[in-house]
Structure formats: structure tokens, C-alpha cells
Amino acid sequence: MTRRQIGLAALVAAGLTIFSAGCAGAKHLSASGTEIPDEAWAAAEARVREEGIPPALELEVIGLYSEGRQNSVLHAMRAGLTAIRIGRFDLAKRFFDRAIPEVEALQEGAPQAERAKSVFVAEREKWFKGEPYERAALYFYRGLLYLRDQDFDNAAACFKRSQLQDLRGEDANIPSADWGGAEWGLALAALKQGRPEEAAAALARAAKFPSRQGDFPAPRAEQNLLLVVEAGQGPIKARGGRQGEALFYSELPLLIPKVEVRRSGALLARAAAAENLFFQASTRGARAADRILAGKADFTEGAGAAATVLGVAAVGTAISGQSDIAAGALGAAALGSALASASSRPETDVRRWDNLPHSIFLIGLTVPPGRNVLEVIGLDAAGRPAENQTFDFHAPEQPHAPLSLCFLRF
Amino acid sequence: MKRLFAAAAFAALLFGCAETPEPSVRYVDPGALGEVAGTGLESQDIASAAQKAAQSIVNLPAIASAAKPPMILIAPVTNRSASPIDTDLYTTKLRGTLMQYAPGKVRFLARDAAAKANEREQELRESGAVQPGGTAATGRVGATYDYVLTAEVRGISTSSKRGQSDWFLVAFKLVDFQDVLLWENQYEVKKEGRENAIYR
Numbered sequence: 001m002t003r004r005q006i007g008l009a010a011l012v013a014a015g016l017t018i019f020s021a022g023c024a025g026a027k028h029l030s031a032s033g034t035e036i037p038d039e040a041w042a043a044a045e046a047r048v049r050e051e052g053i054p055p056a057l058e059l060e061v062i063g064l065y066s067e068g069r070q071n072s073v074l075h076a077m078r079a080g081l082t083a084i085r086i087g088r089f090d091l092a093k094r095f096f097d098r099a100i101p102e103v104e105a106l107q108e109g110a111p112q113a114e115r116a117k118s119v120f121v122a123e124r125e126k127w128f129k130g131e132p133y134e135r136a137a138l139y140f141y142r143g144l145l146y147l148r149d150q151d152f153d154n155a156a157a158c159f160k161r162s163q164l165q166d167l168r169g170e171d172a173n174i175p176s177a178d179w180g181g182a183e184w185g186l187a188l189a190a191l192k193q194g195r196p197e198e199a200a201a202a203l204a205r206a207a208k209f210p211s212r213q214g215d216f217p218a219p220r221a222e223q224n225l226l227l228v229v230e231a232g233q234g235p236i237k238a239r240g241g242r243q244g245e246a247l248f249y250s251e252l253p254l255l256i257p258k259v260e261v262r263r264s265g266a267l268l269a270r271a272a273a274a275e276n277l278f279f280q281a282s283t284r285g286a287r288a289a290d291r292i293l294a295g296k297a298d299f300t301e302g303a304g305a306a307a308t309v310l311g312v313a314a315v316g317t318a319i320s321g322q323s324d325i326a327a328g329a330l331g332a333a334a335l336g337s338a339l340a341s342a343s344s345r346p347e348t349d350v351r352r353w354d355n356l357p358h359s360i361f362l363i364g365l366t367v368p369p370g371r372n373v374l375e376v377i378g379l380d381a382a383g384r385p386a387e388n389q390t391f392d393f394h395a396p397e398q399p400h401a402p403l404s405l406c407f408l409r410f
Numbered sequence: 411m412k413r414l415f416a417a418a419a420f421a422a423l424l425f426g427c428a429e430t431p432e433p434s435v436r437y438v439d440p441g442a443l444g445e446v447a448g449t450g451l452e453s454q455d456i457a458s459a460a461q462k463a464a465q466s467i468v469n470l471p472a473i474a475s476a477a478k479p480p481m482i483l484i485a486p487v488t489n490r491s492a493s494p495i496d497t498d499l500y501t502t503k504l505r506g507t508l509m510q511y512a513p514g515k516v517r518f519l520a521r522d523a524a525a526k527a528n529e530r531e532q533e534l535r536e537s538g539a540v541q542p543g544g545t546a547a548t549g550r551v552g553a554t555y556d557y558v559l560t561a562e563v564r565g566i567s568t569s570s571k572r573g574q575s576d577w578f579l580v581a582f583k584l585v586d587f588q589d590v591l592l593w594e595n596q597y598e599v600k601k602e603g604r605e606n607a608i609y610r
Contacts, residue, residue: 100494104448106573106603113606126608142494153489153497160492164569167610288571288610 031063031071031351032124040066056086064095069112073099074128077138077353084407089145096142103129103138103165117292119299122345133235133280134353135165136179140275140360143185144228148405152189159186169285178209180216181275184362188219188226192403196221211279214258214272216362223364224401225393229259229376231273231410232358235281237350243300244347245293249282252358256378256386256410259361263374268367270379273359289348296346303341310334357409369397378410449576449601450493451563453503459580459597460504460561464511466595467559467584473515482584483519483555484508491565491578504561519555528552557592558585573604 028036044065053061057079064075080095107113107127116126129135143158163177183206190198203218219226232254240246260270314330317323367374371394378387387410395401467473473480487500505518534540565578577600584593 101448104450106448107606107609108573108604110606113608116608123608129609146494151497154494157489157492157494160567161494164492164567164574167569167571169571288607292608 028066030067031074031128032067032122034070034125036066053091054083054086054088057082057088057091061095064098069102069127070125071128071351073102073130074351074353076102077130077134078355080138081141081353081355084141084145085409089148093142093145096138096145099138100142102127103135119296119340119344119346122347123289123293123349124347124351126349128349128351130353131237131281132165132167132176132284133277134356136162136182136280137277137353137356139165140179140182140185143182143189144226144405147185147189147226147403150192150402152192156186156189156193159183159189166280168283169287172283172285174210174283178211179275179280180206180209180212181360181362183209184216184219184274188223188364188403191219191221194221211276211283213274213276213279213359216271216274217269217364219362219364220366223366224395224403225365225367226403226405227261227361227363227365227374227376228405228407229361229363229378229410230357230359230407231256231259231361231378234353234356234358235278237348237352239348239350241294241297241348243297245297246290247287247348247350249278251278251282254278254358255380257359257381258379258383259363259410260377260379261363261365261374262377263367263372268365268374269363271361271363274362275360276358277356277360278358293346293348296344300341300344300346303337303344307334307338307341310337367393367395369395369401376408447603449567449574449603451491451495451565451576451578451599453499455578455599456487456500456503456561456580457507459582459599460507461511462597463561463582463595464508467508467593468512468515470584470593472592479515479517480556481517481519481553482508482557482559483521485558485560486522487561487563489563491563491576492567493563493565493576493578495563500561500563508559519553521552525552554587556586559583560585571605571610573602575602576600 028038028041030036041062044062047065048058048061051061060075060079060082064072064079067075076095076099080092080099083089083092083095107129112125112127115121116123130138139158139162143155143162146152146155146158159182162179162182166177166179166182168174168176183202187199187202187206190196190202199219206212233252236250236252238248238250240248254273254276258270258272261268310330311334314327314334317327317330365374371392373390374393375388375390377385380386389408389410391406391408393404393406395404484501484505487495487497487504489495489497501522505520508516509518531540560583562581562583563578564581565576567576568574577598580597580599582593582595582597583591585591
């Protein structure tokens, strides 16, 4: 090849690279990595505009409307939490209520779930329902929204359901259903309904949980403000193992293990986190899905090894000139094995509810009617103020003031 | 040389096959009823229980032999189960079912539905802004009830690695104005379901 030819080839290759990169950038990919048809994306965009979805939620809601059931729960979870943070509780309820029936739908025998077990189908193609900590978080946040609506019946139901979703594997040395935050919420809902025994039972259970991060004050019936303080980044899912079949969690350490609330400098409450989501995710234990994925990884490796051996044998036979037919047969077998290996999808699903916090603090307060300027201070491990936020809370004057909820994020 | 070329082409084919195209995705309405469902309480469960309750209520001597159809106030459904439910919707469903299965035998008070509108109308009548049938308003007296019908949902829910089980008890009570329990009946719903291993 001449120098001119090499230069021309390089130019063509560069042009092709730029062209293909340009094409790739124009396509919309789903959370599962599949291409979203332009018409589906456009229809979702139009619907989002029509519904007046706030800009902060647009992308997730477009995903919700355009990616079908494969990712509807994922986008609904993310959109619901963002909606809470921007004060659009109506939308938060709508999105969470859309996710809940999908999470509750049991999938034994469902074609989409059976398909995801196939060696040639990636786990990320199953309809996303989240891992137990994500499902528990869904009910936990929905429970908080019911508290805000003074619907203590359904709040309690959600907190109970949160615990039911928190399942661990047999090898886990920590029991299932150990969401301290859910028991705290259940206790508050029970107190608001005049059932102190139920509240005491919930708090007694929470006191024994290994997930407990420290002391946090118990709720009281007369409290009129619940501060929900979210801090840090939620668990990050990562692939490990020989073929990416193993699911691991990584953590961005929490910098504020305690939070205190002050009014005019006076300490009102100090609390450790009621819930640590990284702890909940990372103590899950073995999953049945892990065995399925390990089987897929074994297949991938086996087929790959067979392809190598058969391929080498085919080349050897061809070079030695022993038999064209034998070389062809070996080549075909190698090709089949290689195709099987290359087509297998053992990698674990790392789609995640990515705007969950690392930890959640729950602080119940009784504040007098009228304006209250409250300072919320995040304390570092040494107990020094690390971050703070100030906000105004106007407590209603009425004698039986409703419970107000205030969401803050560090 | 020809054979070597063929082997090289074969190897290139292998690399080409490493990136298989993604399978197509089927787009369906996420709100559509799926092929599988959960174990939670659904509106048809409440309707079924309400239907049985209505049949039982109309056969009560106090109802069946009453000189005129008694007035019943349906209290909002309360939920003490581990399954969040739309209690307003279920209350409406309960009332609708009872109306359907106990026609003429009882009357229902719909204070939740109309009290505010009626109170506002009364204010308008008193101010003279509106007049019923062209005559002056004489004041509104809202109806009261003879019995209160309560419905409470309780339940026991369990979950395991294999699936989920929900047992619900829908308890109806008919109580008179003196807090005397006239009638109580309970209906059970139990649902079990298995989860696919890929989700466990």
C-alpha cells in the first residue's frame, strides 16, 4: 500500500467515524440502551408539553411516555422524587401511583420475564421493578405523601408495604424488613390516629434493627411539622464478575451523619439518619437472578473457549492441507460457538433509581403557630456544622393543625 | 494462501458478530391491564363484598319490616391493611353497589357529596338571590340518618423470596344512632402470587 493510499484510507476512516458519531448522537436511547423510535420520542415530547410538565421533570417523563413498560417504573420513580423536591406533590403522587401497580405485578410466567432469563437476552431488558431497596423506597416516599395529605390510613399501609418489599437473600446475616424510617413513619401515622400501642410496637421493632444509624427522636402525636432531610447520593450499581454478571454497590460516603434543627439558636432536635439506603442495598444478599446470570456467564465463557479451540483447529487444518472439508466443518463449528458466545448477554442490570439519597433523616417538631425561621444544620462525624439551610415555616393557627411536611436536601 | 485468507475472513466475521443488534421493543400503554397482577385489594373485591353486604342488610328485620325505608349514612372506608387503597373511590363503589342491590329498601345519605352545595344554596335562598319554585325560602333542614354503615379493611400480608400473599378482611358494621351494633358481617379475600426468579 502506498503512502497516498494509506493517507486516503485514514481520511475515509476518520470521515466514517465522524459520520457514525454524528448519527449516534441524534438517536435517543432508552434506559435499557435500546433505541427509541423518533415518532415515540416526538409523541412523548408533545404530551409532556401538553401536560405542562415542569422542565426539571421533562426528560424523565419523556422517558416514561416513550419507553414502554420496560422502563416506566424507573422513570416514574425518578420523576416522582424530583417532583417532591420541586414541591410538585401532585405530580409526585401521580408518578408513584403509576409505579406501584407495576412493582406489585408479579411476573411468574410472564413472557417478558422469561425472555430476560435467556442467555441471549440482557437482564436490563426485563421490565424494571427495582431491587428491594428501591421498591421499599417507593412505598416509603408514597407513605410520606399520604402523611402530608393527612391520610394516615394509607400512610401506615405504605410504610408496612415498604417493609414487605425489603427482602434479603438466605445468605444475608441481616433480617429482612429492617427499614427504621418505615417503622418511624408507621409510628407517626398510628399516633395521629390515636393508636399509641401500634406506634410503640413499631418503634420497639425499629430499635432492634441492625440498620440503625444512631439515635433519632421518636415521633409524638402533637407534632405539626415533619422535616424530611435527604443527604448524599444513593447506592450506585456496578457490574463485576468474569462477564459483568455480578451486581455490586458502591457508595459516595455520607459527610453529615447527623442533623440538628434550631430556632433562634435554640436546639429543637438532633437526629441520626432514620434510613441509610446504601446499607439497605448492599446488605441484600444473594439473589435468585444471580444464579441465572452466573449460568449465562458460564455459557458465554464455555462457548467462547470452544470457539477459540475450534478456530485454532480450523486454521491448523487449513494450513496443513489435510482436509478442506474438515477445516470447513471445524470453522463452521467455531463460528457457531463464537456467535453463541458473542450473542450471549450475561451482564447484570444496573439501571437504578439514581436520584435517591444516601440517607434520610426524619425529624418531627412541634412549632408554635405563625412564622418560624428554622435552621437545619448538617453535622460532620466530629459533630461540627458542615452544611446548613434556613427556611421559613408558617404553622397554621387552627387548634387541630394538620401535619405539615417539609423536604430538604443536603 | 487462499486458505489463510479464508481463515482471516472467518475471524473478521467473528468480530463483526460480537456487536449484535438490540432486540426490538414492544411499546404498550403502561397503564393497561397486564397479563399478571399483584395481590393487593382491588375495586372488584370491594364491590363483591358490598354486594353480599347489601343482600344481607336488606334482609335484616329492622330494615325489611321498617314502615319507611331507613336512612343510612355510609362512613368512609377505613384501611388498616398493608395495602394502600383509594378509600374515596372504594366508598363511592360501596355506595353504588348498595344502591344497586338494595333499591327501595333503604335510602342513603350523601352528606359527603352534597352538604357543601346544599349549604351554599341555603345561603343564596336566604339572601333572596334564588327562590325555589318561585316561592320564598323557608330554611333548609338536612336529613339525618337512622344507621351508619362502616367498612373497615384489615389484612395480613406476607412476602418471601418466592412471592407474596395478602389476606384481607372487609368488615361491615351497621350501627344505630344510639351506638347499638345492629349487624356486622365480614368478607375475606386472599390472594397469593409468585414472583419470577429474575426479580428475586
